[in-house]
Amino acid sequence: MDDTDSEDELPPGWEERSTKDGWVYYASHDEMKTQWEHPKTGKKKRCAGDLPYGWEQETDEKGQIVYVDHINKRTTYFDPRQAFTVEDVVVKPKRYDGNTAALEILQGRDFSDKVILITGGNSGIGFETARSFALHGAHVILACRNLSRASKAVSLIQQEWHKARVEAMMCDLASLRSVREFAESYKAKKLPLHILVCNAGVCTQPWSLTEDGLESTFQSCHLGHFLLVQCLQEVLRRSAPARVVVVSSESHRFTDLLDSCAKVDLDLLSPQKKDYWSMLAYNRAKLCNILFSNELHHRLSPHGVTSNAVHPGNMMYTSIHRSWWLMTFIFSLARPFTKSMVGDKTSLK
Numbered sequence: 001m002d003d004t005d006s007e008d009e010l011p012p013g014w015e016e017r018s019t020k021d022g023w024v025y026y027a028s029h030d031e032m033k034t035q036w037e038h039p040k041t042g043k044k045k046r047c048a049g050d051l052p053y054g055w056e057q058e059t060d061e062k063g064q065i066v067y068v069d070h071i072n073k074r075t076t077y078f079d080p081r082q083a084f085t086v087e088d089v090v091v092k093p094k095r096y097d098g099n100t101a102a103l104e105i106l107q108g109r110d111f112s113d114k115v116i117l118i119t120g121g122n123s124g125i126g127f128e129t130a131r132s133f134a135l136h137g138a139h140v141i142l143a144c145r146n147l148s149r150a151s152k153a154v155s156l157i158q159q160e161w162h163k164a165r166v167e168a169m170m171c172d173l174a175s176l177r178s179v180r181e182f183a184e185s186y187k188a189k190k191l192p193l194h195i196l197v198c199n200a201g202v203c204t205q206p207w208s209l210t211e212d213g214l215e216s217t218f219q220s221c222h223l224g225h226f227l228l229v230q231c232l233q234e235v236l237r238r239s240a241p242a243r244v245v246v247v248s249s250e251s252h253r254f255t256d257l258l259d260s261c262a263k264v265d266l267d268l269l270s271p272q273k274k275d276y277w278s279m280l281a282y283n284r285a286k287l288c289n290i291l292f293s294n295e296l297h298h299r300l301s302p303h304g305v306t307s308n309a310v311h312p313g314n315m316m317y318t319s320i321h322r323s324w325w326l327m328t329f330i331f332s333l334a335r336p337f338t339k340s341m342v343g344d345k346t347s348l349k
Helices: 080-084 102-106 124-134 147-160 176-188 216-231 233-238 250-254 278-303 325-337
Strands: 014-018 024-028 033-035 055-059 065-069 074-076 115-119 139-144 165-170 195-198 242-247 305-310
Touching: 014 080, 102 124, 115 124, 124 139, 124 147, 124 165, 124 195, 139 147, 147 165, 165 176, 176 216, 195 216, 216 233, 216 278, 233 242, 233 278, 242 278, 250 278, 278 305
Parallel strands: 115 139, 115 195, 139 165, 195 242, 242 305
Antiparallel strands: 014 024, 024 033, 055 065, 065 074
């Protein structure tokens, strides 16, 4: 009689191993043989899903498969997925909710053949998005106005995974000249563009005009992205299937762009100082984001380029509110009760 009541426990002299593609086999050191079936149950198994976060499969100098744990800095011949082997291939669809982080959503996806451009990727939502894509193999480009902070963000991601393909480029959305120069520099790289994430933005800024003579919140949150997409439109079309993701906000509901005659009032987009309120300027820019994304999808989807506007979550604690102490205080109070980012602790403020 066996000395264990576990049918999955191997008899003495047997070892469980796995192939490169995840199928489990069994090796008998006494009989010097291998087989696919479990020596006690007769069942075949495979490793469930992909390697855990931080693990990578490599081959040593003898040609044997090894598993590298980059987080704990260790190497083993044991496939960590063997702790979660399954007997069938039926996988239930996973459900996501307000607590789901970007890394969980991308789990199991391979983006090694994708080039992804993210504006404002050095902090907050942009950084977590860049980090998650880069750790899943994508070539990620951070388009930022502050190259020093962007380079720090690149370094943080590469510290997590030395093979991460991530780089920083200069792009100041508050300068139409800078946006055009960035677009030309990007096109000179001869890279495709599969995903463009229009993420960068400002909020609760004091009134100011850009070098183009436009109100800064409107230009940074909307017009700069509008121009960027126009400049890179042909690259997106050549890279189809491609997509544009515009980070908007639920606050777009709390404004409109119409005057008393129900006509669009363009003066509301770039108001004079006497008519300026920072939150209202932000809300209008976010409404423009959605209108732009909808029309962009209508025009480019026949060419294989989709566009979606997204609301990232209410009161997410990022550095976007840093310009006004009152908003920072309100966000701090709400922080324990609202959605947070896994990357929040590492993002650059």
